[in-house]
Amino acid sequence: MKRNRLTRGALLTAAALTIFLVEMMIPPIVPIPGVKLGLANIITLVAMMLIGPVDTLLILLARILLGGMFSGQIMSILYSFSGGILCYLTMLLLRKHIALSQIWAMSIVGAIAHNIGQIAMAILVTRTWELILYLPVLMVSGILTGLFTGLAAQAAAVKLKGKL
């Protein structure tokens, strides 16, 4: 049982990490810091719905840390972490009120939370209050990208249900 759990976690972390690193190679579409698809969140969403909050948190943290190291962007760990944790917390709250067919909604809320966390960290780091001006744009992008990754996660979760 224990070995099973470890294997599952490692598998999901590897998947998340792969998606994360592949996504990093896609150049940003819009010149606004923080706008990205956030495909790695698919794994977080699936894990949250099918496995449980503790394992999800471990997978998320491992992905952020390793992702930062593998890409050589130690700085980005800070941004990913603040966004990732905030995203995780909202998912934790919503978890019980979400049906499997509503993962897309949780994904959107998570994406928005992620962007808020990231921009807050960026404001702290650069000490530039004006970055808050990017928040509405990030909300729009959060809703759109969140919907996209959410639907992808939903498809995955339906298929994987009971098999993890």
Added chain:
Amino acid sequence: MKRKNAAIRYLPVILLLIFLLTGCTASGPAQSLPAERTTFAMDTLMELKAYCGDDVLDRCVERIAELEKIFSVTDPESEIYSLNDTGTSVLGNDASILLKEALSLCERTGGALDISIYPVVRAWGFTTGEYRIPAKEELAELRKRVDYSKVEMNGSSVSIPDGMMIDLGSVAKGYCSDCLAEMLKEAGVKSALLNLGGNIYALGTKPDGTKWNIGIQDPNGSGYLGVLKASDLAVITSGGYERYFEENGKVYWHIMDPATGEPASSGLISVSVIGSRGVVCDGLSTALFVMGLDRAAQMWRDSEDFEAVFVTDTGSIYITEGLKDDFHTAGAYASEEIQVITHE
């Protein structure tokens, strides 16, 4: 679960409110206007601005007049005039404090600052505006009369050799700013800006709590080359652009190198010295200008009481390490790479 549902339903409204609130910039509390005085003293325009009552600034203006009367080289009633005239004198409190301070600065700078340079400056015509280039022999003769170490001071009684003339002009404004700052602080003033003809003393902070922004004059133009954030600091600049004349295409400025009796040509065209004591900054700004970048940088490494901004004749800007976070270039100089002088 209905309640949670409702809470989430209101989320957009809450977020909208946050947006709207961030859109409105809060306007600061109304600030009372500062008291201001303008007076002409020590051959220059002095502007005082302080957040305090008018009476405090009136006393400052009186104090300036008092100090001018003591330090003037040309006023026959001044203590310095009488010392130069008779060769010996018993000085009052201010004059003996400043002379002692000035002599120690002359010594500290190895004579790059020399308060007995006056006869040379006069020979070049900088005291009257009738500029001329003295002959080599004339300068050699005059330089024999220049040597601050021959000033003998015993308590408040002073004697100088025959033919020597003392001019405290290179430190008087700095001393004056120290005196005024002290008066203002004693009166409980938390925010004041003293501009004694370009010699700045920034007392405390602006009323909003931020540091004063002091521009540093662009030696090649009319604007400023950079801005320094200062609090409880004197910012004093010496530059060749202040007073100069041209002859046969060559520029001669008023800052003399005591070693040659000619305008200092050290490769620097402007030196700003920043420190808590105006008198030190004033004297050092002249001395470092004479010393040139390398010796000045060494002097900074050996000291702990000042920071500096240097501009070379090639247009490069050098700042000492301590100013790194408080100085930025401006305008035409924005593209200029700032060189930071460090302790190594």
Added chain:
Amino acid sequence: MNKTIRTRTWILLFAVLLMASLAMTAWIMRRKAPGTTACIYSDGVLIRTVDLNSVTESFEFSVISERGENRIRVEPGRICVVDADCRDQICVKKGWLSESATPIVCLPHRLVIRLEAGSADVDAVSR
């Protein structure tokens, strides 16, 4: 099933949020900066200012920190990052900044360029 929020509610919520955000974005995009003095911050410290209106000849300079380098170009009335060795190149893609209130940001290098009110911010000039 009554524990879950209805899908209709979610759609409504996101629609409202999307509209509000779009409106805010449009409003912010049209917002003008308080002035034309470009202030360049590295790691939160103001290192340079350029009054874009007084620029007559274009010039370039680099801001170098331990995190990397950004090459900045100034032309009469506008400023941009022309080159940077950061990963995302967002600062370069942002293009010219001339009057907008939204700053140019390079998060990997902690560089911010934003427009502020004029140079009346100098209280006195030392000379």
